[in-house]
Every structure is written in structure tokens, then in C-alpha cells.
Amino acid sequence: MNIKNLTKEQAKQIIKWRYEPPFDFYNMDDDEETLQELLHYFGVLDGQVLLGFYCLGSFAQVPIGREKGLYPESEGLTDLGFGMKPELTGQGLGYTFISFIIEEIQQKYNLNKIRLTVAEFNKRAIALYEKLGFVMQTSFIANDTTFLVMIKKLE
Template identity: 80%
Template sequence: MYIKNLTKEQAKQIIKWRYETPYDFYNMDDDKDSLNELLHYYGVFDGKDLIGFYCLESFAQVPIGREKGLYPEMEGLIDLGFGLKPELTGQGYGYRFINFIIDEIQQKYNLNKIRLTVAEFNKRAISLYEKLGFEMKSSFTANNTAFLVMIKKL
């Protein structure tokens, strides 16, 4: 696997990814705002195939949570968000995918913690994050969806 900045064409591919219910919550809108945001993300590739993406800092936070001050700044902590291509989810690929991303950002930043936010209904992802060493630290509700904020100490 390797990482590179997303091109406009690759960002458009991601916008077209469609997850099955209930994960369709993560489907992106096909609009200019989504495209512009994705251009701040990094693509994760396996060979020539775009298999996922990740984003950092404010791009990885739920906007309402950020507005309410639910993401306190901490020295040595970075927020991480990511997505795996729909065809690859639920097949045990996520552990390797997320570990790869964590290793990459650890090499770039002086970190001692990584924080992520996940929708509470996404039990499959929460179970994976716990296996990766993330612990639930807080929760909040935004737009009728409950979210968990999880932190992994490095």
C-alpha cells in the first residue's frame, strides 16, 4: 500500500462509492463542497487501485462536534478520519488498512495519541477500533445521530 494526494478524478470516484444500509450514512453528496473537501484528503492505493482515503485534523471531525467545542486541542494528538472502498468493507481488510494509515501519520507527526469519531450504530467499526487499541472517551449527538469519540495512545 502507498499514499498520495487525491486528484480531482480520484475524488470524483470516491463520491460515487455507495455503501449498503446502514452504512449508507457514509455516502457522500455529489456536489462541489464534497469534491472540494476530498481534495484535502489522501488516497490509499494498493497497486494502481484506489482502496480508500484518510483525512486529518478538522476534516476528520464532525462539524457540529467541533462547533460545540467537543474536540479539545491536546499536545501530540491528531484527529483521523478514513474510508475504505465499499467492496472491501466487512472482509477483515480494515485492520491492515487502518494500521497502515496510523504508521504513515506516525512517521510524519510527533504523536502520542490519535482520535477518531464514529457513529454509534457502526458496531463493526467500533469493534475493529477497539482491537486496534482505541478507547471510547466521550460521546455526543448531532443531527439525530449518536457519535463516539475514541482515542488510541501510541
């Protein structure tokens, strides 16, 4: 796997990705604002094949949580968000995918912790994050959805 800045063509591909319910919650809007945001993301590729993406900082935060101050700044910590191509999900590939991303950002940045936010209904993802060493820190409700904020300490 390798990491590259997302191209406009790749961003347009991601916007068209469609997940099965209840994961359709993660489908993106097909608009200019979404496209422009995606251009700040990184692609995770296998050769030239786009497997998924990740984003860091405020791009990885739920906006309402950020507005309510639920993401306190902390030195050596960044927020991580990511997504995998829909047809690759649920096949046991997540551990390798996320581990690769974490290793890459650990090498690029001097971080002590990584924080992520996940919808509480996404039990499959929560189990994976716990297996990867993430621990729940807090939770909040936004637009009738409960979100868990989880942190992983890095060595």
C-alpha cells in the same frame, strides 16, 4: 499499499461510492463543496488502485461536535478519518488498512495520540477500533445520531 494526495479524478470516484444500509450514512454528497474537501485528503492505493482514503485534523471531525467544542486541542494529538471502498468493507481488511494509515501518519508527524469519531450504530467498526487500541473518551448527538469519540495512545 502506498499513500498519495487524492487527485480530482480519485475524489470524483469516492463521491460515487455507495455503501449498503445502514452504512449508506457514509455516502457523500455529489457537489462541489464535497469535491473540494476531498482534495485535502490522502488516497490509500495498491499500485494504482484506490482502496480508500484518510483525512486529518478538522476534516476528520463531525462539524457539530467541533462547533460545540467537543474536540479540545491537545498537543501531540490529531483527528483521523478514513473510508474504504465499499466492496472491500466487511471482509476483514480493515485492521491492515487502518494499521497502515496509523503507521504512515506516525512516521510523518510527532503524535502521542490519534482521535477518531464513529457513529454508535457502527458496531463492526467500533469492535475493530477497540482491537486497534482505541478507547472511548466521550460521545455526543448530532442530527439524531450518537457519535463516539475514541482515542488511541501511540508508542
